[in-house]
Amino acid sequence: MRIEKLDESTRQNLLDDLLKRSPNNYGQYEASVHVILDEVKEKGDEAVFTYTKKFDGADVNAGNILVTEEEVKEAYDAVDDSLIEIIRKSLKNIESYHAKQMQYSWFDSKPDGTLLGQKVTALARVGVYVPGGKAVYPSSVLMNIMPAKVAGVDEIVMATPPGKDGKVNPTTLVAAKEAGATAVYKVGGAQAIAALAYGTESIPKVDKIVGPGNIYVALAKKAVYGHVSIDSIAGPSEILVLADETANPRYVAADLLSQAEHDELASAILVTTSEELARKVSAQVDAFVKELSRGEIIQKSLDNYGHILVADTLEDAIAAANEIASEHLEIVTKDPYQVMMKIRNAGAIFIGEYSSEPLGDYFAGPNHVLPTNGTAxxxxxxxxxxxxxxxxxxxxxxxxLEAVHLDIEKFAEAEQLTAHANSIKVRFEKEEQ
Amino acid sequence: MRIEKLDESTRQNLLDDLLKRSPNNYGQYEASVHVILDEVKEKGDEAVFTYTKKFDGADVNAGNILVTEEEVKEAYDAVDDSLIEIIRKSLKNIESYHAKQMQYSWFDSKPDGTLLGQKVTALARVGVYVPGGKAVYPSSVLMNIMPAKVAGVDEIVMATPPGKDGKVNPTTLVAAKEAGATAVYKVGGAQAIAALAYGTESIPKVDKIVGPGNIYVALAKKAVYGHVSIDSIAGPSEILVLADETANPRYVAADLLSQAEHDELASAILVTTSEELARKVSAQVDAFVKELSRGEIIQKSLDNYGHILVADTLEDAIAAANEIASEHLEIVTKDPYQVMMKIRNAGAIFIGEYSSEPLGDYFAGPNHVLPTNGTAxxxxxxxxxxxxxxxxxxxxxxxxLEAVHLDIEKFAEAEQLTAHANSIKVRFEKEEQ
Known part of the structure; x- marks a missing residue:
């Protein structure tokens, strides 16, 4: 793995480089995404079925697009019981963490008869997109559904592309059921986003769409934003390890590769104050790449967006971490809480040498859907x-109102909004006549 | 004002009609907005100056684009002292309400050495857009800046189009200073959004852009979303008054017109269970339109998107209000709190006959930047x-970690992410050998 000195110019080059991965730079796919969106908006189910045949090779229709209870049972039979147990343990942690984020309505009243407040309401129906493709990610299902369930959303509708056999991956389905999905539809890609945004005969319109996806899914979500709400636009995965000489190079190398294996656009960066650590991590990375099953993807990802940066001071390292604003940030230094206090920008912060990033992906409880590409x-x-x-x-x-009505009228008149002023005036006109 | 019966078909027609006003339906302007964005991204200041000359007729350059302390002083001299006093009173209310929304970092730790938490950080720099055009809205300046100030944002940068004389409206400037803007730039339209999103030689790049604007501003904000954050995409103003026979028709009519006067796309809707109220409000509206200075805009707005709907039951009226999800909702019924509890979708809810909508626009404290066009x-x-x-x-x-490491490894392996599993494994390999 390449080792560079951290200075102003490496930092700037790195930032420019990372931003190239942004979904904002894929305008060339926008036209085809818009065709799909328009077709589904106009033709509904018919377009959804046609695209599913075209892109997923599966025959879906109004009779089978919704996953049945029987299919769910089959899925449970097909999934290893011990994995289901792990999913349940993980869900318990996810639920417990997210419950602490709950917000409540409040009001503040005064004896003069003013009451001001904020009413908090859950969204009525949300859509959770779960990608198929290269790999199956039941953890993603848990992480997207549970916060909606904790918030109290009435209907949590999942969309995921079927295989050629018209079936949804059984582990995905079990995860959806365990997490609390109220319906699962066999549809993927931009056509799934369109169906959730506009509604079709078979698929209900939702208020918000969340979940990761490929570039077509990301662009489709961006296009429907405003018509429905969406989560952040997900870019490729990232890890930044901020370490000093106290870090274990074997652990650091392993953690860097845990993100590099996601795809060739993933980015793994070590920023360290120790040249010795830099050399050891680099050597250990090379050793691991040879052993790991996804070594080929990892090597490409490291060649593209992998960096080991040696900083003069811990302060410089922290400044770089804040500029890069990584999705995942591991702090492996002598006093990691002291460093954490200076971190302004990061999706999730992992503290100390036993807080390995995959702990957060699968188990600890905080969400693994995190801001990428500097959006932290x-x-x-x-x-x-x-x-x-x-x-x-x-x-x-x-x-x-009487105590302040003249102020409001004057303010409205200063904006030349006389009908605004009038609406306050009419309430006190008798007294003034 | 037209009176219709509220039934399924009027409701659906109304909803379709209102959605036509969505900024999502102005695709024809997208190309020209993209040209402006690209030009500013590429040429920076030069493009900003050229567009400002072209669209605002003002000569701005690197030496005068930033409002000076002297210009601020001139503005204070030009603005009526009594208006400044009202702005200060209003700001006090806005600050006090928004302070109650503050969120804090938290953590939860256990004796086994797990700590989970959420660190809350203010954005570093935000851009507030303030439109020029038809009218000057100092209240908008207050409402956009104060929440950023309460949150603890370091730099609050304002952009607003200059007049032909190269000056910013003095009231806008005083409002910006009073609310806490740290810099004011003389630039408007899509070029302002581009400058704030990408940065130029004179204007710093921000993390988030908020504030209302015309269709070019809205489309530009939508286009830069993801590169920076934005607030909701603002559509035309709306009011829905939900009233029964206890409502004062004169007050209801005045409140409807307070939103209708904004522009020709604004929507004013009364949903009532009382036919008598419907007739009286309609007559009162006609009388007011003749008197008010913005009568022409009001009449067009009412012709386009004004409705009086008579509902069979209060439940039907509430259901319609929830479907329409109005920016402003006034509840003027016998027991308005009982109705409020059933309201699921509204930007701001005004309760009782003295809670006239402009009270919220100018003075009470809650924000007047609200979701429009059903996005509530x-x-x-x-x-x-x-x-x-x-x-x-x-x-x-x-x-x-030791207590759960096998679960995490198994979960990662189920997703075929072996480098994820490896990063946990390496931490316990000695013990297992």
Missing amino acids: KFFSPLSVDDFLKKSSIIAYSKEA | KFFSPLSVDDFLKKSSIIAYSKEA
């Missing part, structure tokens, strides 16, 4: 917040 | 939440 500067992990919305509450008594 | 089903009012982001915190001790 302004986006948050998927959470219960994503499935709640708020309404302001305003109640004034006659007395309370 | 999934979006919330602008709030402190918009200027905060979260990072998950995960820390496991050796003992805690």
